[in-house]
Amino acid sequence: MENSATRSSEKETRVALLGFGTVGSAVAHLLQTQQFDGVRLTRIYNRGIQRKQGSTRAEGLHGDIIWTDNIEDVLASDADVVIETIGGLDPMGEWLARALLAGKHVVTANKQLIAYRGAGLSQLAREHGVSLVYNAAVAGGVPVIPAVLHGLQGDRVRQIAGILNGTCNFILSQMEAGADYHDVLAKAQAAGYAEADPTADVDGYDARAKLCILARTAMQIGLDPDAVPVQTIRNVRLVDFHYARDLNCTIRQVARIESDGETVRARVGPTLVPHTSPFAWSHGTQNLVMTTGEFGGDVVFSGHGAGGNPTAVAVVSDLLAVAHGSASVSLPVQNRAVSREFVAPHYLRFVVQDKPGIVSAIAGALAQVGANIDSIVQRPGYPKDALPFVVTTEPCSTATIQQAVDTIAKMPTMLEEPLLLQILREPQES
Amino acid sequence: MENSATRSSEKETRVALLGFGTVGSAVAHLLQTQQFDGVRLTRIYNRGIQRKQGSTRAEGLHGDIIWTDNIEDVLASDADVVIETIGGLDPMGEWLARALLAGKHVVTANKQLIAYRGAGLSQLAREHGVSLVYNAAVAGGVPVIPAVLHGLQGDRVRQIAGILNGTCNFILSQMEAGADYHDVLAKAQAAGYAEADPTADVDGYDARAKLCILARTAMQIGLDPDAVPVQTIRNVRLVDFHYARDLNCTIRQVARIESDGETVRARVGPTLVPHTSPFAWSHGTQNLVMTTGEFGGDVVFSGHGAGGNPTAVAVVSDLLAVAHGSASVSLPVQNRAVSREFVAPHYLRFVVQDKPGIVSAIAGALAQVGANIDSIVQRPGYPKDALPFVVTTEPCSTATIQQAVDTIAKMPTMLEEPLLLQILREPQES
Numbered sequence: 127m128e129n130s131a132t133r134s135s136e137k138e139t140r141v142a143l144l145g146f147g148t149v150g151s152a153v154a155h156l157l158q159t160q161q162f163d164g165v166r167l168t169r170i171y172n173r174g175i176q177r178k179q180g181s182t183r184a185e186g187l188h189g190d191i192i193w194t195d196n197i198e199d200v201l202a203s204d205a206d207v208v209i210e211t212i213g214g215l216d217p218m219g220e221w222l223a224r225a226l227l228a229g230k231h232v233v234t235a236n237k238q239l240i241a242y243r244g245a246g247l248s249q250l251a252r253e254h255g256v257s258l259v260y261n262a263a264v265a266g267g268v269p270v271i272p273a274v275l276h277g278l279q280g281d282r283v284r285q286i287a288g289i290l291n292g293t294c295n296f297i298l299s300q301m302e303a304g305a306d307y308h309d310v311l312a313k314a315q316a317a318g319y320a321e322a323d324p325t326a327d328v329d330g331y332d333a334r335a336k337l338c339i340l341a342r343t344a345m346q347i348g349l350d351p352d353a354v355p356v357q358t359i360r361n362v363r364l365v366d367f368h369y370a371r372d373l374n375c376t377i378r379q380v381a382r383i384e385s386d387g388e389t390v391r392a393r394v395g396p397t398l399v400p401h402t403s404p405f406a407w408s409h410g411t412q413n414l415v416m417t418t419g420e421f422g423g424d425v426v427f428s429g430h431g432a433g434g435n436p437t438a439v440a441v442v443s444d445l446l447a448v449a450h451g452s453a454s455v456s457l458p459v460q461n462r463a464v465s466r467e468f469v470a471p472h473y474l475r476f477v478v479q480d481k482p483g484i485v486s487a488i489a490g491a492l493a494q495v496g497a498n499i500d501s502i503v504q505r506p507g508y509p510k511d512a513l514p515f516v517v518t519t520e521p522c523s524t525a526t527i528q529q530a531v532d533t534i535a536k537m538p539t540m541l542e543e544p545l546l547l548q549i550l551r552e553p554q555e556s
Numbered sequence: 557m558e559n560s561a562t563r564s565s566e567k568e569t570r571v572a573l574l575g576f577g578t579v580g581s582a583v584a585h586l587l588q589t590q591q592f593d594g595v596r597l598t599r600i601y602n603r604g605i606q607r608k609q610g611s612t613r614a615e616g617l618h619g620d621i622i623w624t625d626n627i628e629d630v631l632a633s634d635a636d637v638v639i640e641t642i643g644g645l646d647p648m649g650e651w652l653a654r655a656l657l658a659g660k661h662v663v664t665a666n667k668q669l670i671a672y673r674g675a676g677l678s679q680l681a682r683e684h685g686v687s688l689v690y691n692a693a694v695a696g697g698v699p700v701i702p703a704v705l706h707g708l709q710g711d712r713v714r715q716i717a718g719i720l721n722g723t724c725n726f727i728l729s730q731m732e733a734g735a736d737y738h739d740v741l742a743k744a745q746a747a748g749y750a751e752a753d754p755t756a757d758v759d760g761y762d763a764r765a766k767l768c769i770l771a772r773t774a775m776q777i778g779l780d781p782d783a784v785p786v787q788t789i790r791n792v793r794l795v796d797f798h799y800a801r802d803l804n805c806t807i808r809q810v811a812r813i814e815s816d817g818e819t820v821r822a823r824v825g826p827t828l829v830p831h832t833s834p835f836a837w838s839h840g841t842q843n844l845v846m847t848t849g850e851f852g853g854d855v856v857f858s859g860h861g862a863g864g865n866p867t868a869v870a871v872v873s874d875l876l877a878v879a880h881g882s883a884s885v886s887l888p889v890q891n892r893a894v895s896r897e898f899v900a901p902h903y904l905r906f907v908v909q910d911k912p913g914i915v916s917a918i919a920g921a922l923a924q925v926g927a928n929i930d931s932i933v934q935r936p937g938y939p940k941d942a943l944p945f946v947v948t949t950e951p952c953s954t955a956t957i958q959q960a961v962d963t964i965a966k967m968p969t970m971l972e973e974p975l976l977l978q979i980l981r982e983p984q985e986s
Binding site: 152156160162261267268269270271272273274275276277278279280281282404407419421422423424425426427428429430435436438439440441442443444445446447 | 858869
């Protein structure tokens with residue numbers, strides 16, 4: 127049973143699982159519950175494995191599983207597939223490379239590793255005749271990667287926009303309902319939706335890694351994550367939701383990429399989305415991805431982006447694809463340059479000490495760069511000495527509007543840095 | 557080049573296309589535009605092929621294509637894959653069976669054929685070592701079948717509900733906006749969304765075929781389409797949309813299946829859907845499918861359900877999957893029994909000659925079968941001699957409520973057959 131020489135002649139696929147936290151234990155239980163033909167969990171690796179093995183999470187798992195805290199045991203074992211649910215770049219990148227070198231297929235939910243080193247690991251996998259699969263790394267239980275790999279490969283995907291971070295979506299949809307940023311962040315942390323250090327989520331790094339993976343799988347575009355600009359959601363305030371509502375919009379963290387075949391534009395950040403768009407429908411920790419194909423038009427995918435069981439479904443589906451031999455797709459190895467220049471309508475929120483001539487000064491700064499004002503909105507009920515008001519523009523380039531904002535930010539009446547957000551287009555008629 | 561003995565040693569996949577209508581010509585142009593490696597369109601079959609070959613649709617296609625109106629030419633050719641875009645059970649069932657027997661892979665968009673004879677054809681394909689793929693048969697450009705086959709196979713899908721017929725969705729979403737059924741049907745026919753004989757669409761047969769295909773691929777449940785009850789949308793009137801709005805709902809044609817592992821419930825028909833549910837967001841000819849997995853929860857897919865280019869994307873993606881050898885998945889051969897017994901809240905619309913005691917008589921009939929009234933709604937402004945009013949019930953079984961409706965329908969004050977619709981549950985919190 128532990129003889130690796132018999133691997134190819136046996137039908138059973140032996141599986142080693144790295145990590146026995148929320149996702150890892152859900153994977154183990156899903157495999158046990160569903161009893162898929164020809165797939166058997168043989169090993170579980172975790173640091174401090176005895177504590178894990180004795181925990182309530184381990185109850186009900188069959189007794190033949192070998193529990194270990196020595197990664198060398200796993201890499202030297204007869205496992206055909208290594209499932210990774212631990213995360214992080216190091217040491218995981220080296221461990222998984224060694225697993226591939228040892229002829230083991232790898233299934234991983236590790237978005238940072240795949241975003242930064244996926245191309246190299248995929249090449250390694252190809253060279254050694256094994257698969258590297260990572261559908262669980264993007265949007266958890268929403269099968270957007272299998273859908274684009276197997277169902278949209280006949281199209282030419284030109285745009286992807288996604289709500290890819292459940293924590294931000296939870297925070298922003300709670301703020302939409304009136305909650306304060308800090309209160310709702312604390313609530314998300316208490317509920318386990320947000321980390322103690324929320325940087326990766328709220329500043330956009332998590333969504334950016336997922337966007338890079340989507341770009342590679344759906345658009346055949348390799349990207350260096352560090353080349354994609356991010357904007358934090360920390361500066362979005364309740365007043366912005368009030369103004370957004372006046373504009374028939376709400377605010378979501380949107381990760382976007384567009385390609386016209388030449389230039390690749392990409393960014394992650396809080397964005398105004400029309401109430402009529404699917405992005406506004408996404409509440410709580412849900413994820414949502416919209417792909418726009420040159421031939422097939424818009425396709426929307428949504429569901430649970432995180433959580434043990436939804437992510438475990440993605441991991442186990444990948445495992446079954448590997449076991450049934452239908453997992454290989456070749457993807458680009460080279461990274462493309464990224465432009466941050468989008469042409470979009472923009473939302474500008476200022477907080478000023480109200481004095482005559484402010485609107486005229488702002489309008490002048492915008493006119494100077496050629497940005498046309500679409501609307502000026504000032505809600506009643508705010509104090510004159512710290513007055514928030516909003517200007518929206520017609521579509522113009524990011525650089526153009528940023529130039530005006532830099533000028534406006536220096537005006538003495540400005541009490542804080544202006545907030546600049548993109549406004550997503552209305553959905554197209556079908 | 558035309559020597560079938562060389563097939564396996566050549567890398568190029570030769571493709572024969574059956575049908576050169578809206579979808580077929582879009583497939584031909586997509587293959588020509590995208591220039592996929594290793595795939596070449598070699599033959600096009602259609603009745604009256606000379607007219608097709610001389611049409612504007614044929615412009616720009618490369619000159620090496622052999623155009624024919626003799627199916628025997630195609631079946632005897634060296635084509636590796638036959639793509640079918642014609643539709644219908646006969647003679648297509650026999651033609652495609654012969655193609656499979658001849659060792660050709662088959663890619664088809666033929667929903668009726670796959671719903672009625674897919675299990676047999678799949679078995680034939682397996683026996684001859686070739687693939688039968690039909691992602692384009694359900695929801696056109698929305699890759700729901702690849703997504704469930706490759707991305708949700710680790711889950712146990714318990715429910716599927718879908719808006720699977722673009723014509724009905726166009727009609728009902730226009731009625732929601734105030735249009736008359738007959739006017740909007742005429743408009744749909746003029747725009748090419750609806751056939752001259754709209755029976756297959758409005759009476760639910762089209763959606764039913766697609767539901768059966770989804771049941772088989774996502775839930776491993778074989779169904780005889782004729783065993784699934786359908787309810788027409790012809791009896792839905794504007795007044796029902798007004799009452800639905802009062803109930804914070806709208807009306808869509810919904811195809812549903814549920815399985816608890818034992819009983820399989822399935823039906824197609826107009827259904828009240830809450831404004832807060834994704835089903836209410838689907839407008840125009842869009843399709844939308846929601847799967848509910850035991851582990852991964854709800855996943856929503858939406859996009860263009862029909863049209864030449866979106867359907868061509870699905871067909872060509874299938875072709876590429878076949879060419880790359882990642883298309884085979886084994887599915888059930890046996891059909892399961894279908895129950896029409898759902899437990900759901902219900903909407904009952906009556907048109908009566910208003911007389912004292914009517915409400916009490918209706919309430920009595922409902923009480924007698926144990927159905928609890930949730931609300932009684934009577935909008936002002938309708939004539940007393942043909943008064944529509946609505947009763948909604950708490951969840952109860954279809955048989956229970958039907959028994960009461962049968963009693964009520966016989967009451968002398970009833971001016972027409974009562975309309976009985978199911979009400980879909982509110983979306984679950986994520």
